[in-house]
Amino acid sequence: MSQTVEGAAQPAKRGRPGYDRSGLLDAAVAVFNESGYDATSVSALAARLGLSKAALYHHFSSKEEILETALSEALDGLEGVLVRTQSVVPSERLAAVLEGAVRVLAAHLPAVTLLLRVRGNSEIERRALERRRAFDQQVTGIVRAAQKEGTVRDDVDASVATRLLFGMVNSLVEWYRPGGAEDADALARDVLTVALDGLRTR
Amino acid sequence: MSQTVEGAAQPAKRGRPGYDRSGLLDAAVAVFNESGYDATSVSALAARLGLSKAALYHHFSSKEEILETALSEALDGLEGVLVRTQSVVPSERLAAVLEGAVRVLAAHLPAVTLLLRVRGNSEIERRALERRRAFDQQVTGIVRAAQKEGTVRDDVDASVATRLLFGMVNSLVEWYRPGGAEDADALARDVLTVALDGLRTR
Numbered sequence: 137m138s139q140t141v142e143g144a145a146q147p148a149k150r151g152r153p154g155y156d157r158s159g160l161l162d163a164a165v166a167v168f169n170e171s172g173y174d175a176t177s178v179s180a181l182a183a184r185l186g187l188s189k190a191a192l193y194h195h196f197s198s199k200e201e202i203l204e205t206a207l208s209e210a211l212d213g214l215e216g217v218l219v220r221t222q223s224v225v226p227s228e229r230l231a232a233v234l235e236g237a238v239r240v241l242a243a244h245l246p247a248v249t250l251l252l253r254v255r256g257n258s259e260i261e262r263r264a265l266e267r268r269r270a271f272d273q274q275v276t277g278i279v280r281a282a283q284k285e286g287t288v289r290d291d292v293d294a295s296v297a298t299r300l301l302f303g304m305v306n307s308l309v310e311w312y313r314p315g316g317a318e319d320a321d322a323l324a325r326d327v328l329t330v331a332l333d334g335l336r337t338r
Numbered sequence: 339m340s341q342t343v344e345g346a347a348q349p350a351k352r353g354r355p356g357y358d359r360s361g362l363l364d365a366a367v368a369v370f371n372e373s374g375y376d377a378t379s380v381s382a383l384a385a386r387l388g389l390s391k392a393a394l395y396h397h398f399s400s401k402e403e404i405l406e407t408a409l410s411e412a413l414d415g416l417e418g419v420l421v422r423t424q425s426v427v428p429s430e431r432l433a434a435v436l437e438g439a440v441r442v443l444a445a446h447l448p449a450v451t452l453l454l455r456v457r458g459n460s461e462i463e464r465r466a467l468e469r470r471r472a473f474d475q476q477v478t479g480i481v482r483a484a485q486k487e488g489t490v491r492d493d494v495d496a497s498v499a500t501r502l503l504f505g506m507v508n509s510l511v512e513w514y515r516p517g518g519a520e521d522a523d524a525l526a527r528d529v530l531t532v533a534l535d536g537l538r539t540r
Contacts (some may be wrong), residue, residue, distance in 0.1 A: 175377065230537075279537075288537050292528050296520060300532050303509025304502050311501055318498060327493050330502050334536030335432075335481075335490050 155187070157195045165246040173203060173250070174257060175236050200260055206217050207254065207264040210247040213240035222255060227287035229278050234331060235324045237305050242312060242320035249309040253272075272279045362387070367397075367408045367448040375405060376459060377454070402462055409456065409466040412449040415442035416473050429438045429489035431480050436533060437526045439507050444514060444522035451511045474500055503533050 155163065167184050168176055178199050182189045196202045217236030221229050241248045251268065254261045276298045282288035288297075305327060312323060357365065369386050370378055380401050384391045398404045419438030423431050443450045453470065456463045478500045484490035490499075507529060514525060 141462070172374070172377075175374075176534070178418060256398065285479065285537055289535075289539050292531055292537065293520075296528050297532065297537060299509070300506050301511055302344070302535075303507040303512070307505025307509060310505070320494075325426045326498050327502065329491070329494055330499065330533065332538040333491075334532070334534045335503075336534040337489055337491050 139163050155185070155191075155195070160185070160187075160192070160195050161205055161209075162246055164202045165198070165250050168203070168206075169246060169249050169253070173199075173253075200256075200258070203250075203258075203259045205245065206247045206250050207260065208242055210251040210269045211264060211271070213244050213248075215267070216240075218274050220269065226281040227283045230275075231287065231328055231332060233275060233278060234301060234305065236329055237302070238308065238324040238327055239320055239335065241258060241305065241308055242314065242323065245309065245312070252306055252309060272302065275302070304331065345354060357387070357389070357393075357397070362389075362394070362397050363404060363407055363411075364448055366404045367452050370405070370408075371451050371455070373446060375455075392520075402460070405452075406462045408449045408452050409462065412442070412446055412453040413466060413473070415450075416447050417469070418442075420473065420476050428480065428483040428487045430517075432477075432484050432490065433530055433534060435477060435480060436507065436530055439504070440510065440529050441522055441527040443507065443510055444516065444525065447511065447514070447516065450508075454508050454511060474504065477504070490501045506533065 143163070163185050164181055166180055171180075171184075176184075178192065181199065182192045183269075185192070196205070210260045214237060215241060217233055219234040221236065224232050232292055251264060254264050256265050272295075276295045277296050279288060279294040283290040283294060292300075308323065308327075314320075318326070365387050366383055369383055372384075373382075378386075378401075380391055380394065383401065384394045387394070398407070416439060419435055419442060423434040423438065426434050453466060456466050458464045473479050474497075478497045481490060481496040481499050485492040485496060494502075510525065510529075514520065516522075518529070
């Protein structure tokens with residue numbers, strides 16, 4: 137991370153080497169994911185990003201604001217999937233929600249990774265967990281509707297099925313990397329294949 | 339955590355209130371899972387367990403030995419599943435391995451949880467990750483053999499399939515609690531149903 141040359145000449149830009157708000161958010165979240173949010177002080181974060189604390193505070197008023205912005209990015213994405221699939225019939229909505237969730241995870245990998253590591257250590261984290269729970273409950277409702285319709289088997293409890301499906305989806309943060317061997321399309325197709333049809337041939 | 343009364347009278351037992359080695363291991367691993375292994379000092383661990391550091395050192399020579407013992411417990415269990423299913427035909431071995439992995443996870447929940455959070459920050463952790471990778475590769479080999487045999491679909495890459503399956507299995511540590519609504523039998527059955535047959539009715 138190098139200081140911009142004009143930094144010295146143009147005081148207004150001093151201390152903001154190459155980051156806009158969105159780039160800074162991604163870089164900060166990457167540091168949180170690597171070292172832990174609680175374990176990372178603002179000083180340590182600024183040092184890791186090659187910034188002064190003042191430059192960091194130019195974009196975000198606090199570490200908490202960075203956390204809240206990232207968690208909202210992930211949750212807005214997931215909740216958006218539910219909104220966009222609202223008019224899809226139950227038989228197809230579960231597939232559409234799973235596919236949408238994989239795409240949100242692939243497109244917002246650092247933010248979703250952070251969301252999945254949140255443990256409820258602060259008011260911001262507890263609110264995020266509350267939104268995650270509400271999302272899970274809505275998906276469980278979609279599974280239940282498809283079971284009623286007869287398109288999803290009902291010998292697995294709807295909330296257990298939802299947990300297993302999202303266990304599979306969420307585990308992608310452990311190994312999926314953009315630009316790797318599997319792209320988001322292939323990933324979504326594989327998840328849908330295992331989740332809906334299973335691996336056993338017939 | 340109360341000190342045993344005989345602790346004062348019988349110097350040989352002083353400072354070991356109610357823990358044998360195995361009980362101490364479980365309690366220590368629970369603290370690591372809650373607060374993070376790296377973030378927990380021996381002093382903090384002893385304090386949380388209501389023990390003196392000397393009492394802790396009576397059972398384990400170091401924090402590292404506790405980590406290594408717990409990781410081995412989890413890995414021995416998982417590798418044991420592969421050994422026990424060695425003579426099972428490929429068409430049934432994948433199911434047997436998944437079922438065995440769910441049972442190991444349910445029976446050794448704290449140790450498996452710790453294993454899944456290991457990031458490779460020390461030689462002990464790197465060796466554990468190496469054993470986990472070897473386990474995953476063996477399972478991938480089992481999936482591949484079943485694909486060759488024609489009993490597992492081959493339109494999902496064997497290593498991706500293995501990651502998705504263990505993503506689902508490993509996510510159980512997030513919500514499975516012994517004595518809860520789902521027991522290990524029901525859990526294993528649900529995982530096999532989703533993994534092998536899928537949720538969609540036919």
